Amino acid sequence: MGQKMSKNLPIIVILGSTGTGKTKLSLELASKFNGEIIGADSMQVYKGLDIASAKATPEELAQAPHHMINILKPQEMFTVLEYRNRVLPIISDVFERNKIPIIVGGTNYYIESILWNVLVQQPDEIIMDPKDILPNKEHELPSVILHEKLKQLDPAMANRLHPNNKRKILRALEILQQKGKKLSEILEEQCVSSKSGGNLRYDNALVFWLQCNQKILDKRLDDRINQMIKEGLIDELFQFHKLYNEKRLNNDEDADYTIGIFQSIGFKEFHDYLILSESERHSETGEKMLKNSIERLKIVTRRYARKQTKWTVNRFLCRKDRQVPPIYNLDTTNVAEWDENVRKPAMEILENYISGRKCSIEPLTMLDKVSVPNVLDQTYKCETCDKILVGEHQFSIHMKSQRHKKASEKSNKL
Numbered sequence: 001m002g003q004k005m006s007k008n009l010p011i012i013v014i015l016g017s018t019g020t021g022k023t024k025l026s027l028e029l030a031s032k033f034n035g036e037i038i039g040a041d042s043m044q045v046y047k048g049l050d051i052a053s054a055k056a057t058p059e060e061l062a063q064a065p066h067h068m069i070n071i072l073k074p075q076e077m078f079t080v081l082e083y084r085n086r087v088l089p090i091i092s093d094v095f096e097r098n099k100i101p102i103i104v105g106g107t108n109y110y111i112e113s114i115l116w117n118v119l120v121q122q123p124d125e126i127i128m129d130p131k132d133i134l135p136n137k138e139h140e141l142p143s144v145i146l147h148e149k150l151k152q153l154d155p156a157m158a159n160r161l162h163p164n165n166k167r168k169i170l171r172a173l174e175i176l177q178q179k180g181k182k183l184s185e186i187l188e189e190q191c192v193s194s195k196s197g198g199n200l201r202y203d204n205a206l207v208f209w210l211q212c213n214q215k216i217l218d219k220r221l222d223d224r225i226n227q228m229i230k231e232g233l234i235d236e237l238f239q240f241h242k243l244y245n246e247k248r249l250n251n252d253e254d255a256d257y258t259i260g261i262f263q264s265i266g267f268k269e270f271h272d273y274l275i276l277s278e279s280e281r282h283s284e285t286g287e288k289m290l291k292n293s294i295e296r297l298k299i300v301t302r303r304y305a306r307k308q309t310k311w312t313v314n315r316f317l318c319r320k321d322r323q324v325p326p327i328y329n330l331d332t333t334n335v336a337e338w339d340e341n342v343r344k345p346a347m348e349i350l351e352n353y354i355s356g357r358k359c360s361i362e363p364l365t366m367l368d369k370v371s372v373p374n375v376l377d378q379t380y381k382c383e384t385c386d387k388i389l390v391g392e393h394q395f396s397i398h399m400k401s402q403r404h405k406k407a408s409e410k411s412n413k414l
Contacts, residue, residue, distance in 0.1 A: 008354050011202050012102040015312055016210030017305035019221045021332045023056050026104040028343055030064035036094050039068040040105025043264040046072045051233045052266035084113040108311050117199050156184035159378050205325035208346055213333040221301050241274040269296040272401050317367045326363035384408050
């Protein structure tokens with residue numbers, strides 16, 4: 001068991017798909033129990049795209065101390081290891097001040113790195129300089145050459161990485177040199193092995209899992225995106241595009257949606273619309289493209305919510321091989337019954353824990369193990385455009401894009 005950090009004070013984790021009310025509950029608990037909120041969202045750590053990444057509003061941020069939000073520049077890389085190393089001292093400091101840390105977010109890898117002693121993404125533990133590992137200054141070679149080398153040594157991993165993603169290609173080669181084992185094998189083991197967890201870091205952790213009827217959540221997410229549009233999402237995306245993408249595209253470079261905040265849902269879905277001229281955006285074609293982009297955003301958001309739910313079930317409720325903190329299910333389906341179904345039960349659980357009394361509300365029981373979702377994408381190549389894309393979804397978007405259609409028309413005329 002892990003060490004108990006402070007007498008009768010728990011560390012709270014709020015899980016749940018996007019749109020289930022995690023921010024609302026975190027603010028209520030922080031206000032009632034003298035808590036501080038620690039973000040666990042891989043996109044909200046970045047500055048910018050506040051609407052697209054569904055960050056708490058300035059008014060909400062002012063209601064309680066917040067950590068791990070708006071701490072990075074949009075292009076910066078940030079690993080789960082770096083997240084863990086930043087957050088653990090914050091948790092210790094919060095406990096030392098006799099307050100309760102409340103971890104909130106939808107990036108489960110981040111949350112797992114805090115709850116368990118074994119880091120989920122073990123390869124990121126290797127933090128040596130490439131020049132100290134790769135012979136003959138291989139780290140200075142062009143990315144595409146390194147990718148070819150990786151294809152020979154670890155073809156499965158090479159198939160998951162874009163040839164221009166030099167950082168990850170180097171990491172895969174480093175691991176081969178240092179561990180003598182393919183990164184693809186390590187990642188596969190982490191997806192299916194029962195030994196990827198470890199002991200709990202904190203034996204005073206409590207998990208609140210917010211759930212919502214899927215059909216109602218789908219409608220709620222669609223409505224939220226419509227509200228984001230009204231709040232200025234398109235202008236936010238366009239300004240961000242001008243700051244960070246326009247120069248690259250003018251130099252005939254592809255936009256890279258594999259780094260930093262560029263991975264965020266709500267940016268790449270609008271790529272084709274954002275690169276239009278002002279007159280094109282106001283044309284019938286531009287209006288249709290905008291409508292299609294909004295619809296794609298709704299689709300991928302609903303899909304992401306389902307993925308979050310499946311991940312929680314697999315990683316938290318179906319892991320009989322490792323210690324799991326008590327997980328309490330709170331139903332957020334009916335917003336009108338929030339107090340009865342969410343706020344009051346959560347507060348009752350916390351009040352009983354802090355006072356050392358037995359709570360009448362029981363945590364969820366563990367389930368039989370179900371299939372673990374495969375989070376490892378593969379690369380796809382569009383021969384017409386001579387372009388490589390990471391993930392079936394991105395490939396599908398490209399094949400429907402204006403750029404691909406124009407290239408196809410040009411190819412057919414030859």
